[in-house]
Amino acid sequence: MKVTPEFIDYREQQLPADTGAVLVPGGFSYGDYLRSGAIARFSPIMEDVKHFADTGKPVIGICNGFQVLTEAGLLPGALRHNMSLDFICKPQPLSVVNNQTLFTDQFEKDQTVMFPIAHGEGNYYCDDETLTELKQNNQIVFIYQDNPNGSTADIAGIVNKQGNVLGMMPHPERASESILGGADGKLLFESLVASVEMAVG
Ligand SMILES: NC(=O)CC[C@H](N)C(=O)O
Numbered sequence: 001m002k003v004t005p006e007f008i009d010y011r012e013q014q015l016p017a018d019t020g021a022v023l024v025p026g027g028f029s030y031g032d033y034l035r036s037g038a039i040a041r042f043s044p045i046m047e048d049v050k051h052f053a054d055t056g057k058p059v060i061g062i063c064n065g066f067q068v069l070t071e072a073g074l075l076p077g078a079l080r081h082n083m084s085l086d087f088i089c090k091p092q093p094l095s096v097v098n099n100q101t102l103f104t105d106q107f108e109k110d111q112t113v114m115f116p117i118a119h120g121e122g123n124y125y126c127d128d129e130t131l132t133e134l135k136q137n138n139q140i141v142f143i144y145q146d147n148p149n150g151s152t153a154d155i156a157g158i159v160n161k162q163g164n165v166l167g168m169m170p171h172p173e174r175a176s177e178s179i180l181g182g183a184d185g186k187l188l189f190e191s192l193v194a195s196v197e198m199a200v201g
Contacts, residue, residue, distance in 0.1 A: 003193050010043035015052055020196035022049055026063030026118070026171060036079060036121045037067030046072055057199075058102055058192060059165045063119055066157075066167035075160055075167045076134070077126035079119075083150030087120040091181065092170055093145040094156050098138050101159055102195035103166045106187045113184035115170035117148060122169040124151040124158075137161055142168055 008015060015022065029040035040046075046068075053059045053074055061069035069075045082088055091114050096107040107113070126134065131153055134140050142157035149169075157168030172185030 003196060008045060010040070010045050012045045012048075014048045015045070019052065019057070020200060021058040021060070021192055022052055024049070024059070024061040024065030024068050025173075026065055029064055029068065032121065035067070035071070036064055037069075037071040040064070040068045041071040050074065053160075053165050056162060056164050058195060060103060060192065061165075061167040062171055062173065063122075063169055066169055067121065069165065069167045074165050075158060076130045077124055077152075077155075077158070079121045079169070080123040080125050080150075081121050082119070082123050082148070087118075088122070088148050089118040090116065090148070091175075092117045092148060092156075094142045094170060095145055096141070097143055098141045098159070100138070101141055101163055101166065101191075103159075103188055103192050104141055106191040106194070112145065113142075113187075114175060114182050115172050115185055116174045116181075117170045118174075119149070119169055122149045122151070124155040124169070126152055126155075133161075134158060139163075141166060142170065 067079045070078050094113050096104055096111045099107045099109045139158050140155055141159055143154040144156045147154045156170055159166050172188040175182040175185035177183050
């Protein structure tokens with residue numbers, strides 16, 4: 001099976017019927033006014049993204065996409081301003097703490113990967129109760145090796161309880177071929193594509 005990416009406009013009401021996975025990308029939505037992702041989560045397409053996620057199909061939010069998914073209630077917690085209040089843009093070493101997800105099963109457990117970060121509001125926050133749940137359910141997927149932004153428990157990426165929605169601040173797509181400085185990120189997309197292929201059969 002050949003996987004073909006397709007851009008879906010945020011004003012659409014419905015995802016195409018044969019959608020295998022949804023990727024909510026990074027960038028700036030509505031100029032990050034109020035909070036990053038706080039307005040974009042009302043985009044018409046988000047209703048169907050929620051239904052899609054409810055059926056157990058894979059959804060990944062990267063950077064602004066992660067912010068949108070937390071604002072939409074698809075993932076717990078919130079992203080706050082970096083502790084330094086600076087926009088931080090640099091390569092960042094991470095550890096893959098959970099390689100048992102459909103997004104990370106081609107990584108080694110505790111593998112070090114280098115993904116760039118580029119954000120002003122990457123400081124992941126959740127309350128103690130949520131953090132306990134995240135740990136108990138093995139929902140923490142990536143952690144920062146040297147926490148750049150003040151994130152609770154060094155969290156760089158989490159999945160929802162069901163394991164089909166991933167949100168992460170670092171950018172695997174900016175580390176997906178050696179000409180970009182590294183190809184660690186490619187494994188994430190290969191894991192995802194293999195999972196989608198398996199689901200489709
Ligand atoms: N690269 C991104 O997606 C940036 C996300 C958001 N605009 C921030 O600065 O936090």
